Amino acid sequence: MWLFLATEILLFGALFTAYAVYRQKFPDAFMVASSRMDWKMGGLNTLFLIISSVTMVFAVSAAEKGRRGGLLGFLAATGFFGTLFLVVKYFEYKHHYHDQDVPGLNFHWAGAPEFANGAQMFFFLYFFMTGLHALHMVVGLGLLIWIFITAYQGKYSPEYYNPVEMFGLYWHFVDLVWIFLFPLLYLLGAHLPPGGGGHH
Numbered sequence: 001m002w003l004f005l006a007t008e009i010l011l012f013g014a015l016f017t018a019y020a021v022y023r024q025k026f027p028d029a030f031m032v033a034s035s036r037m038d039w040k041m042g043g044l045n046t047l048f049l050i051i052s053s054v055t056m057v058f059a060v061s062a063a064e065k066g067r068r069g070g071l072l073g074f075l076a077a078t079g080f081f082g083t084l085f086l087v088v089k090y091f092e093y094k095h096h097y098h099d100q101d102v103p104g105l106n107f108h109w110a111g112a113p114e115f116a117n118g119a120q121m122f123f124f125l126y127f128f129m130t131g132l133h134a135l136h137m138v139v140g141l142g143l144l145i146w147i148f149i150t151a152y153q154g155k156y157s158p159e160y161y162n163p164v165e166m167f168g169l170y171w172h173f174v175d176l177v178w179i180f181l182f183p184l185l186y187l188l189g190a191h192l193p194p195g196g197g198g199h200h
Contacts, residue, residue, distance in 0.1 A: 001166045005173055008136075012177055015129050019184060022121050029118020032111060034189030036101060037126075041092050042186035045085050049175040052081035060168045063161035068154060071164070075148045078171065082141050089134055093127075102127065126185050133181060136174045143167055 023030045055077040062070030100108040103124040109116040147167050150156070156164055 001169060005169065008173060012129075012132075012180075015125070015132070016180065016184075019125050019129070022118075022125065023188075026115075026118025026121060029115040030122045031189040032115050032192065033119035033122035034185065034187075035192035036096075036099070037186045037189070038092065038095070039186040039190045041088055042182050045088050046178065046182050048081045048085045048088070049178050052078045052085070053172055053175045055081065056168050056171050060161070060165055063151070063156050063164040064158060066156075066158045068151060068156070071151050071156065072148065075144060075151060079141060079144050079148070082137060082144070082171075086134060086137055086141075089130070096123075096127075129181060130185070133174065133177055136177070140167075140171055140174055143170070 055074045059071055059074035059078060062068075062074055096102060097106065100106045101123050103120050107120055107123065109119050111119070144167065147164055150163070
């Protein structure tokens with residue numbers, strides 16, 4: 001698991017580096033494009049993931065103490081908030097598609113022409129990074145279902161709860177990635193009017 005997480009850190013680290021490089025290349029365009037983001041939806045999703053991390057901590061604690069009922073309840077709560085995150089993300093993507101913000105599909109920039117290339121790069125990175133993160137969330141929910149089923153079958157005890165603990169590490173890592181994504185993508189241009197006053 002540690003080796004896997006190390007490769008994941010390298011993967012997202014490379015993406016964050018790419019973001020930093022292009023943000024330096026297109027500073028104003030990135031800020032204007034970021035103003036297109038709905039920071040309230042991003043903030044809500046941040047809250048959902050923070051809560052899910054807390055419930056996951058309680059789930060591991062319940063497994064450690066051999067409390068099957070608590071383990072099942074906290075796993076269910078973790079899955080609930082993880083699912084809420086994906087539901088919000090779906091509506092957010094739908095909104096961006098409607099606003100023609102998707103590079104390679106329907107991207108159209110009606111703001112200042114000098115920001116067009118930088119804005120397109122911002123949205124490419126936005127969709128790639130958040131899409132990859134969402135994929136990790138889907139995988140996480142699949143693993144959570146497996147952990148829940150095996151917990152229901154009574155396979156964990158104070159002597160053996162390693163799978164629950166390992167899954168907890170994965171879940172916290174995915175949540176942590178979002179904590180970094182949120183300010184970089186949503187708050188960069190939050191002080192500007194949507195689209196920098198020019199998009200649509």
